[in-house]
Amino acid sequence: MTKVKRDMTKSVPAYQRIKNAILDNIHSGKWQAGEAISTEMTLAEEFGVSRMTVNRALKELSEERVLERRQGSGTFVAQQQFNHTFVEVRNIAQDLRSAKRDYQAQVVSKRTITVSMLDDEMRRKFDIEEVAVSSHSKSAASKKINNPETAVLYEVKIIHFADGLPIQFEERWVDANKIPEFIEQDFSEVNTSEYLIAKSPLERGSYTIRALAAPNEIAEALQIAPQSPTLVLCRQTFSAGQVLTFVKMWHAGERYQFSGEL
Template identity: 25%
Template sequence: MAEAPGISKSIEDASNGTSAPLAVPAFSPLYRQIKGLLLQSLQSGQWQPGEAIPSEMELAQQLRVSQGTVRKAIDELAAEHLLVRKQGKGTFVATHTERHVQYRFLRLRPDAGGLDEEGPAQRHILHCRRLRANAEMAQQLALRSGDAVIHIRRTLSMQGTPTVLEDIWLPAHAFKGISAAQITDYQGPTYALLEKEYGVRMIRANEKLKAIACADEATAALLQVAVGTPLLSVERTTYTYNDVPMEVRRGVYRTDTHHYHNEIN
């Protein structure tokens, strides 16, 4: 396995008190400093999604720390779904193409049966167009007012029934050339497309949920429900490394056959 000179140099710099940047304060536990260095390598693209990282033993030798310290750092990154351990194969950079994390941010579950029986959602793109960000959207995406954003409106159908209506905003500079046809044709979750084609990995999200009544006829028609039908409103801001916002998503969900599921540890 190739060495990670950037990592080993950074840990030397940290121990010597030089100015090499760490993702965490120098006074934090050593395993947290190692975690910060591993995060830097993930962010820089030194290890690509789906690629194996060096073994714990190799990393321990490169970083001049114990294998247990490296293991503890990797354990936290695995718990955060940034790395994936595969029995007998090693540790890999997590990717949205992995089946168990494909729909990690979509918490809608069928009332009867499970996701395997239901199958993947069917996307229908209503439009994908370039707009100028208003002040609110610019603030949410850490842009300047008037900067270009991509606005995608789509429905997600479960077993042929429109269940989710979503508006998605992306910073245009990071997703040049994205189109409705590309999103429609991609066989897999949209986050996997953004990761594979544009090198943007979404690693965490904040969501706000609210119960609402269907406010207008257009929404009711797209979801094939009566005007005034109760819906679940979900607003999500999704981040890449270093807490950089890369997506704002506002959706309304039918809950007559589905529910929002969250597992709390």
């Protein structure tokens, strides 16, 4: 390790280094959702710090709903449920089957997106910046990509059917570096949300619901007339401090509604 790198490491508080290491283990799949992580004593010895410092790291990750602490049992990787939002991260396949409806999924397309193929919306959503090798990033948080042919995102488009009728058209983009095997899955059999949740526990997210007229591609997929009213749920979710996935879910307005209990 170079002197500069050592100095940078020292500048990060010990509790934050522990948090980062735990998040790295979760993101890499070393610790899966529901699995116990190392004990406080083990972590204290590994990082050469007091148990109080470790306790702070675990406490903060528990408050962020990344970990779940069970008295007398230990600390476990939590599965985020977005319990305090209007819309939870739902599995449409499970919801429809629970309602005793026949469910099917049809994959319309799958592709890998390189930096040169990115549009402005995806650059903003995933904070990706293409730069020359000698230039400096405008933001330290941005992902600086020097090679325009570097694969950065996976894109899938899927039609979800209930009793043979298209009920949702899903357009999803996923960070290719975080979940490299995502594009290899058969999403006519595997649900995208369920797969991502199992692979990388979610930390937080944001969403919008809008009423939009259906563009031609969406209208064709949902078997409705072009410019018919649709409800569009857009959701961005984060894992390990960065955007993991962005999804647009289009619903035919006359077939779908959002509801819940307060």
